[in-house]
Amino acid sequence: MDCHLDPEELEFWESQKRCGEEIDLKLARDLPDDTPDFILKMxxxxxxxxxEFCFSGAEGLVLDAGCGNGNLLLRALKNKKIPAKPEKRALQVIGMDFSANMLCRAALRAKGNDRTGFLQGSVTDLPFQDQSFDRVISSGVLTCLPNTGAAARALQEFYRVLKPEGVLVVDFFSRTSHYTLIRKHLFRETIKPPEYVSPSEFNRALEDAGFSVLACRGFDFKPCQGYLFLNPWRRVIDPGYFQEKLSRYLERKVLPRQPGLNLLGYRIYVKCIKK
Ligand SMILES: C[S@@+](CC[C@H](N)C(=O)[O-])C[C@H]1O[C@@H](n2cnc3c(N)ncnc32)[C@H](O)[C@@H]1O
Structure with missing residues (x-):
């Protein structure tokens, strides 16, 4: 197998057999079966x-590279806040994933929507011709790749298939967020690229691939995230609930006025343009 592909990663996505909208949300976000309702809501x-961040302003042909079960593209196509402006070309979205299983789920959920199409392929070797797309979106995929070489290769592929001045939206987990530092120093977890990179490292990788950054959007400002799933008291009083409210408050009320704070998030989406 290609050294840019991770057989265990593929096996994980291929083996997911449960169905249902709630399951699709849990699956895409890697949540356990007994996830509390407030986490599902958040x-x-x-x-x-x-x-909204990934698709806003999109027109023409968009590639969702590593679309999984189609959560983001389906939300975007339903979202009235991402209007198809009359002067813009109609939005068409191609969902692509290397897992046939995830792709089938996405295609099934999009059934009847004539603005979508699906194709199997890898982000490290895109099955499309040069300069085919107006926009490429890849959410939660570079973070799954086996090494930094594969992530760099995927960025080169995104560059290749984008039209001149095409837009790329892609995300990473910040190695310098307080939550990552807690995991590294307190829980002794391995925090390494390509899953975890610093904002400046990610910026450099984008520039090396030929992109310049337009904007970024940070998510997840919680001090403690997943570890609270282990809290046996959470059915009585869950501190996670309060930190969740705080995180959402920061994301929705404070960040729009202080864009620089986006870089303090745990998960960061970056919008950039092909130079
Ligand atoms: C965490 S999910 C994200 C799904 C979706 N983009 C979202 O944000 O909801 C990661 C997806 O990337 C896919 N994936 C992982 N490595 C890939 C590769 N090399 N090429 C294409 N898809 C890949 C997996 O099959 C899985 O569906």
Whole structure:
């Protein structure tokens, strides 16, 4: 197998067999079966905001590279806040994923929507001709790749298939967020690229691939995230609920006025343009 592909990663996505809208949300966000309702609600809200950031202003042909079960593209196509302006070309979205299983789920959920199409392929070797797309979106995919070489290769492929001045939206987990630092120093977890990179490293990788950054959007300002799933008291009083409210408050009320704070998020989406 190509050294840019991770067989275990593929096996994980291929083996997901459960169905249903709630399951699709849990699956895309890697949540356990007994996830509390407020976390599901906040993940749903996150997907709405992420879809809006990724797709806002999009027109013409868009590639969702590593579309998974189609959560983001389906939300974007339903979202009335991402209007198809009359002067713009109609939006068409191609969903692509290397897992046939995830792709089938996406295609099934998009059934009847004539603005979507689906194709199997890898982000490290895109099955499209040069300069085919107006925009490429790739959410939660570079973070799954086996090494930094594969991530660099994917960025080169995104560059290749974008039209001149095409837009790329792509995300990473910040190695310098307080939450990552807690995981690294307190929980002794391995925090390494391509999953975790610093904002400046990610910026450099984008520039090396030929992009310049237009904007970024940070998510997840919680001090403690997933570890609260382990809290046996959470059915009585869940501190996660309060930190969740705080994080959402920062994302929705403070960040629009202080864009520089986006870089303090745990998960950061970056919008950039092909130079
Ligand atoms: C965390 S999910 C994200 C799904 C979706 N983009 C979202 O944000 O909801 C990661 C997806 O990337 C896909 N993936 C991982 N490596 C890939 C590769 N090399 N090429 C294409 N897809 C890949 C997986 O099959 C999975 O569907």
């Amino acid at each position: 993940m749903g809200d996150f997907e709405e905001d992420a879809a």
